[in-house]
Amino acid sequence: MMNLSALxxxxxxxxxxxxxxxxxISGLDSQLAPALAVNGPSLLPxxxxxxxxxxxxxxEQTPGLLDSILWMAAPKKRRTIExxxxxxxxxxxxxxxxxxxxxxxxxxxLKQKHILCGFCYAKICKETGLIRxxxxxMEGGPLRAPPVETVILYEGETPSxxxxxxxxxxxxxxxPAWFRN
Amino acid sequence: MRLTLQMLISHGRVARRIGxxxxxxxxxxxxxxxxxxRHERIETTRVRADEVRFYAEKLIDxxxxxxxxxxxxxxxxxxxxxxDLVPKLFKVLAPRFENHSTGYTRMARIPNRENLDxxxxxxxxxxxxxxxxxxxxxxxxxxxxxNQLLKGYREERARARVxxxxx
Numbered sequence: 001m002m003n004l005s006a007l008x009x010x011x012x013x014x015x016x017x018x019x020x021x022x023x024x025i026s027g028l029d030s031q032l033a034p035a036l037a038v039n040g041p042s043l044l045p046x047x048x049x050x051x052x053x054x055x056x057x058x059x060e061q062t063p064g065l066l067d068s069i070l071w072m073a074a075p076k077k078r079r080t081i082e083x084x085x086x087x088x089x090x091x092x093x094x095x096x097x098x099x100x101x102x103x104x105x106x107x108x109x110l111k112q113k114h115i116l117c118g119f120c121y122a123k124i125c126k127e128t129g130l131i132r133x134x135x136x137x138m139e140g141g142p143l144r145a146p147p148v149e150t151v152i153l154y155e156g157e158t159p160s161x162x163x164x165x166x167x168x169x170x171x172x173x174x175x176p177a178w179f180r181n
Numbered sequence: 182m183r184l185t186l187q188m189l190i191s192h193g194r195v196a197r198r199i200g201x202x203x204x205x206x207x208x209x210x211x212x213x214x215x216x217x218x219r220h221e222r223i224e225t226t227r228v229r230a231d232e233v234r235f236y237a238e239k240l241i242d243x244x245x246x247x248x249x250x251x252x253x254x255x256x257x258x259x260x261x262x263x264x265d266l267v268p269k270l271f272k273v274l275a276p277r278f279e280n281h282s283t284g285y286t287r288m289a290r291i292p293n294r295e296n297l298d299x300x301x302x303x304x305x306x307x308x309x310x311x312x313x314x315x316x317x318x319x320x321x322x323x324x325x326x327x328n329q330l331l332k333g334y335r336e337e338r339a340r341a342r343v344x345x346x347x348x
Contacts, residue, residue, distance in 0.1 A: 106317060111292075116304070116315060118292040128222065128312045145219055147268040149277070150311040169311070179313040180320075 005068035215262045222306035230303040241285045244275040277309050
């Protein structure tokens with residue numbers, strides 16, 4: 001923050017310096033006190049004035065912070081608790097109530113209406129994970145996907161006539177109730 | 182004379198910007214599509230799944246033209262980075278969707294990712310995949326009270342109709 005105020009101050013000084021120099025070059029200034037009586041090019045007065053301007057600026061540079069504090073924003077009065085409360089408890093800052101939560105009809109866990117039930121999906125994911133492990137064992141290496149359909153059979157199931165040319169993945173457990181064909 | 186700020190306002194723009202640029206977007210979607218063709222059911226962010234869906238269905242449309250078609254083979258070899266999936270696409274997925282005209286994929290939203298980013302996730306699958314269904318089929322339970330009462334009522338009405346027909 002102090003660097004920012006010093007930077008702004010130095011920018012202001014440099015801008016003023018540029019302005020005065022432009023005025024000198026154009027020859028429109030006549031209020032400079034140490035100007036020479038010679039009516040010629042204004043190079044000499046420039047060399048004289050530079051150390052003077054630096055001397056003027058140096059004493060100003062260190063209390064730059066004190067000088068800039070005078071034009072910084074600050075609260076005028078203490079905000080009362082009533083004002084604070086109305087700001088903190090405004091409609092847009094409160095947490096919105098969701099009305100789209102309902103229990104899943106299968107497992108009873110809560111779910112949002114447009115999103116699948118987390119529990120049921122985790123159940124399905126676990127089973128598909130085991131099926132994919134079995135497929136990985138059957139393929140025996142990467143990039144060996146066979147160009148045939150796959151069918152999954154559980155314990156005690158035989159392939160029907162539809163599952164003729166398909167690759168059979170066997171799962172050594174009873175068919176789960178939620179996995180009817 | 183254009184009076185609007187083209188760069189700053191994007192009202193009505195439907196094209197999504199994904200990844201580091203258009204090329205990066207296509208590469209990312211290509212990877213996701215390859216994964217989808219290999220595994221037939223994948224889980225990604227909702228936006229990526231939505232973008233891939235269009236390309237997945239267009240790929241099936243190209244595959245339906247048959248593997249002798251030059252354009253179809255070029256498209257398949259571009260979009261599938263793993264070349265053992267090209268025969269799978271033409272011999273498994275294209276015949277599976279012979280009788281469907283559109284809608285080869287299904288997208289369903291799942292609860293947000295558990296990481297710090299809590300990203301919105303979705304599951305994208307080709308229909309007819311061998312895995313357990315995402316939406317379990319609801320069967321009517323005959324043994325509920327209401328169903329038993331309705332069954333009794335239907336039987337009584339049938340009996341009354343038979344008696345009425347006899348008399």
